[in-house]
Amino acid sequence: MTSHTGSIEAPAAADWVTLDDLQTDPFPVYARLRAEHPVAWVPAVNRYLVTSFDACHTIELDAETYSANEAGSLMKRSMGHSMLRKDDPEHARDRASYGSSLRPKAIKETWQAIFQANAEKYLADVLAEGPGADLIRLFAAPYAADNLRAVMGFDNASAQDMQRWSQTMINGTGNYADDPEIWALSEQSSAEVDVVIDEMLPYFRQHPNSSILSGLANMPDALGIDAIRANMKMTIGGGLNEPRDVLGVAIWALLQQPDQLAQVMNDPTLTPTVFDEAIRWIAPIGMYPRQATREVELGGVLLPAGARLGVVIGSANRDESEFDNAAEFDINRPRKPHLAFGGGAHYCAGAWVAKAQVAQVALPMLLDKLPGLRFDPDHEARITGWVFRGLLDLPVIWNA
Amino acid sequence: MATIIYLNANGETQTVQQDKPVSVMRAAIENGIDGIVGECGGQAMCATCHVYVDDGYLDRLPPISDDEAEMLDCTAADRDDARSRLGCQLLVGSPENDLDEIVVNLPATQV
Numbered sequence: 001m002t003s004h005t006g007s008i009e010a011p012a013a014a015d016w017v018t019l020d021d022l023q024t025d026p027f028p029v030y031a032r033l034r035a036e037h038p039v040a041w042v043p044a045v046n047r048y049l050v051t052s053f054d055a056c057h058t059i060e061l062d063a064e065t066y067s068a069n070e071a072g073s074l075m076k077r078s079m080g081h082s083m084l085r086k087d088d089p090e091h092a093r094d095r096a097s098y099g100s101s102l103r104p105k106a107i108k109e110t111w112q113a114i115f116q117a118n119a120e121k122y123l124a125d126v127l128a129e130g131p132g133a134d135l136i137r138l139f140a141a142p143y144a145a146d147n148l149r150a151v152m153g154f155d156n157a158s159a160q161d162m163q164r165w166s167q168t169m170i171n172g173t174g175n176y177a178d179d180p181e182i183w184a185l186s187e188q189s190s191a192e193v194d195v196v197i198d199e200m201l202p203y204f205r206q207h208p209n210s211s212i213l214s215g216l217a218n219m220p221d222a223l224g225i226d227a228i229r230a231n232m233k234m235t236i237g238g239g240l241n242e243p244r245d246v247l248g249v250a251i252w253a254l255l256q257q258p259d260q261l262a263q264v265m266n267d268p269t270l271t272p273t274v275f276d277e278a279i280r281w282i283a284p285i286g287m288y289p290r291q292a293t294r295e296v297e298l299g300g301v302l303l304p305a306g307a308r309l310g311v312v313i314g315s316a317n318r319d320e321s322e323f324d325n326a327a328e329f330d331i332n333r334p335r336k337p338h339l340a341f342g343g344g345a346h347y348c349a350g351a352w353v354a355k356a357q358v359a360q361v362a363l364p365m366l367l368d369k370l371p372g373l374r375f376d377p378d379h380e381a382r383i384t385g386w387v388f389r390g391l392l393d394l395p396v397i398w399n400a
Numbered sequence: 401m402a403t404i405i406y407l408n409a410n411g412e413t414q415t416v417q418q419d420k421p422v423s424v425m426r427a428a429i430e431n432g433i434d435g436i437v438g439e440c441g442g443q444a445m446c447a448t449c450h451v452y453v454d455d456g457y458l459d460r461l462p463p464i465s466d467d468e469a470e471m472l473d474c475t476a477a478d479r480d481d482a483r484s485r486l487g488c489q490l491l492v493g494s495p496e497n498d499l500d501e502i503v504v505n506l507p508a509t510q511v
Contacts, residue, residue, distance in 0.1 A: 061429060095443070103445075105470045276511075335476075335511050337437045337448065344441035351446070352474075 011048055011301040014040040026286065026386035027327065030315035039299035046176070047289070047310040048303060053319035053339070055299040056311050059290055060343035063087060066290040068346060070308065073289065078172030078186050079237065080230030088345055094231055095349065097223050099215040101151065102349050107356045110210045111151060115361045118146045123369055131397035132376050136248050139366070140394075144244040147357050152235060153204060153211025157196050165189040166240040169233055174387060193236065194229055201228075235350075242284040243354045245390025247362055250278035252383065252391055253329040255375050260331050268364050273331050275359035279317075279340035281329045286314030287387045288342065313339040314389065372399035402427070402493025403501040407454075408435045409508040421494035424487035424504055425449035435506035442488035444468050448510040449487035450475040454503035461485065462497060477507030 014037060021029050022045075030051050033040055038052035050056055059066040069087050076085055083094035100106055122139045129138055145159035145166075154162065172186030197213065204214035212235065216228050223231075254261040254274065264270045292307040303309070317338045318326040324333070341348040348354070367373065375381065376395035383391050404416045404427050416427045428436035428449070437448035444467040453461065464472070468489050472479050483505075492499050 100467070103467065103470060104474055105466075335509060337439065337511050341439065341446075343439050345443070347440035347443065347446055349445075 008297055008300070008302040011039055011041045011303065012037045014042050014049070015044075017042045017044050017049075019044050022386040023384060026314065026389070027318060030312060030318060031327075033312075034315060034319060037301075039301050039303070042310075045310060047308045049287075049310045049312050050299065051312045051315035051319075052299060053316040053322040056313055056316040056339055057343070058298065059309070059311050060339070063344055065293055065296050066309065066311075067293050068290060070289045070291045071306075072308075074175055075173040075234075076230075077183075078169050078175070079190065079233035080226060082227075082230035082234035084234050084238075084346065091345055094223065094227055095345070097216055097219060097228075097231070098212055098349055099219075101210055101212045101215050102353050104352050106210050107352055111147070111353065112356060112360070114150045115147050115357045118143050118150075119357075119361050119365050121146075123365060126370070127400075131400050132379070132395055135251060135366070135394040135396055136244070136391050137393065139362070140244045140247045140391075141240075143362060144240050144247070144357070147243070147353075148236065148239040151211060151353060152232065152239070153200055153209065153213030154196055155203075156199055161192070162236060162240055165193055165233075166236050170237045170241060170388065173237070190229075190233060193233055197225075197229055197232055238285070238348070239350050239353070241388055241390065242348075242350070243358055245282075245284040245388070246275065246279050246354065247358045248391035248394050249282045249284070249383075249389075250274050250358065250363060251366065251373075251396075252381055252394060253278055253281060255373065255396070257329060260329075261373075263331070265367055268367070270331060271363040271367075272355065272359040273335075274363060275355060276335075276338075277329060277331050277333070280323070280338040281317070282383075282389050283314040283317055283338075283340040284388065284390060285340075285342075286385070286389050287312045313342070314386065370396070370398040374398070401500060404428075404492055405501075405503040406433050406435065406506055407503065408433075408506045418493070421491055424451060424485075424490040424492060424502065426488070427492070428487065433506075435510070436487055437510045438488060440488075444471050444486055444489060447471040447474040447476070447486070450477060450479075450507050450510060451485055451487045451490075451504035452480055452483040452507065453485055453490075454505065455483070457499070457502050458482065460498050461490065465489070475507070476509045476511050 033051040039050050042049045067087050068085050073085050083091050122143045125138045126133045142159045145162040168185040168189040171182050175182045200213050201217045204217035208214045287310045290309045292303050295305045296303050320326050341351050376397050379395035381394045402422050406414045414433055416431045425438040429438050439448045440446035468486050472484050492502055
């Protein structure tokens, strides 16, 4: 026993937290947790939730104490053991296998033009539907799916396949209720993705391109097929829902703030700032798991070895001790680092791809081609989630 | 022994000294030096550990890799063609190079 065990308290239990409240609007829950117990045992989610900026940041900087390789991970069951649930050095080998596919040079030389073409394709669908169109169903979701298809090298899959696989496997990752139907759908998607990979790997050995799968097919020291499959499934989840959700949230936020919308309309170079503030304000991945490898003090309380943690970056990004008026969406706030992309070895591999497709291509195009963009007064947009938070739909009108 | 001297945008100087080899980024993070973020933990992926190396040390630096070069085009503060580097790529105090001491200027912003 360490000498400080006696003086540092065990974490308090926040038994008032409910899954329904988190799902509907987690931010009041986070605010109370930060104020009362920024590291708390939360029975409803069977984890310690870490909600302050400082404590979340501490975890990001100390991968030895806070392991990504969580025992009993539902993500491992749903998608296999991907790099997201590995620690270095195993993680580093998987991560390096993605090569330069997601880096700025590949975006500039290859992906940017594809993102542009995809945006034009789905903008045409929005315009055909006319005012009242749902920007999530008609634009954000299929656009992110088609972009991801190209970047991953899933040439033999459709944007619809990508969306179904992403959602069903993510549902598996969150299947704490152990619903057999959710597992069945997740397993079916997982098997279908395996078929895609098995078909494309030999193809890319003959016809290499800039995609991730092509890079994996042509590595001199290839990863094992299990790691390739798991990493691809993780990338389907993170590469589709997250850019879809940040695009939706960015527009949803601007439509609530007419002054800021007007400011961006007058100065389209602000779209990267809009992107960055949108992910600070509502981090698309609001919580990710870690597991303590030893007894450790965090945020003034003592966590036992093996403690399963939820690192709530969606809350850290709204910590008033780090950001003034943290609950406000404000593109004019002083620029500061936030935690939406994660930090350290697991820093989002798709960060540059997300910025390019959302901030460089989709946002400027939508604001330009849908003049007078505003909420549809007859249909309210709906937002939901806490582990993953995004718009269910975003019905809009404009001056057609 | 690694010695790293950070000059921040306000003209203040902070010095880190330690026995083990350490990167300019990692030493800043571990010692609470403001002005270096290092979001990606040293993978040349985030461009938030940008530094301007003092002229006296430029000839002792490792070459700029392709990954580092493309990140240096993505920094929040302007790139200086001669002096801009990523702190995560500058290992100080290692027997494998000739860099036991370095002086770097921190840009006004990393994000």
